[in-house]
């Protein structure tokens with residue numbers, strides 16, 4: 001559902017929130033795209049979305065100077081296992097090595113600057129790999145683990161509907177944001193965190209032990225990553241609204257600090 005933007009001309013400039021795009025073939029043409037639900041959720045958070053197709057190493061500084069926040073979206077593509085010391089499995093699944101190659105080095109740099117980060121699904125997996133962790137290639141094949149995937153042939157409202165609960169770690173950031181210790185979430189992922197990156201903290205787990213949310217307590221700014229999809233109809237989900245409200249406020253705070261102290265780049 002498109003959010004309607006206030007047209008108040010006195011509105012202050014919205015914080016600029018970068019969304020790295022996915023490289024995929026659309027009608028036979030190689031394209032870079034971001035799902036509309038992520039863009040709508042950034043607007044719901046009060047941000048100005050800025051889609052980034054990809055960036056070369058020498059462009060990262062300029063992007064870091066522009067960003068008041070970064071949203072790492074989900075994607076059907078998997079992070080290439082070479083980034084965490086594993087080999088491609090059979091079947092390898094979809095890959096997006098262009099996104100891997102610039103987002104993985106971008107993540108530690110944006111965290112170092114204190115730029116707020118909200119990561120979703122593949123975005124959580126990128127965060128874990130970027131900071132030295134690893135992934136399970138196919139969680140549903142592991143003993144004692146459930147199948148966290150969904151079926152592509154299902155209607156969208158079913159695919160993104162409630163799939164399982166997550167237990168929230170008492171006292172962690174997520175519990176403070178949601179004031180809840182257990183919530184229902186959707187689930188559209190075949191991979192999951194295996195080795196947790198040393199600088200990440202678990203925020204929530206699924207009943208089968210799969211890590212469903214993490215944060216980076218040592219980061220200077222807001223950092224939260226979730227394996228589920230809060231951007232799906234975020235406007236109608238009170239838990240999702242709290243997450244995007246918190247992310248949006250962190251981005252406004254960063255924007256104001258950047259303006260006041262002249263931080264740029």
Ligand SMILES: N[C@@H](CCC(=O)NCCCC(=O)O)C(=O)O
Nearest residue numbers: 074075076077121122189190191
């Ligand atoms: N490929 C990874 C990540 C899965 C993921 O991000 N799913 C969402 C795709 C569609 C959307 O953006 O809503 C895995 O399988 O674990």
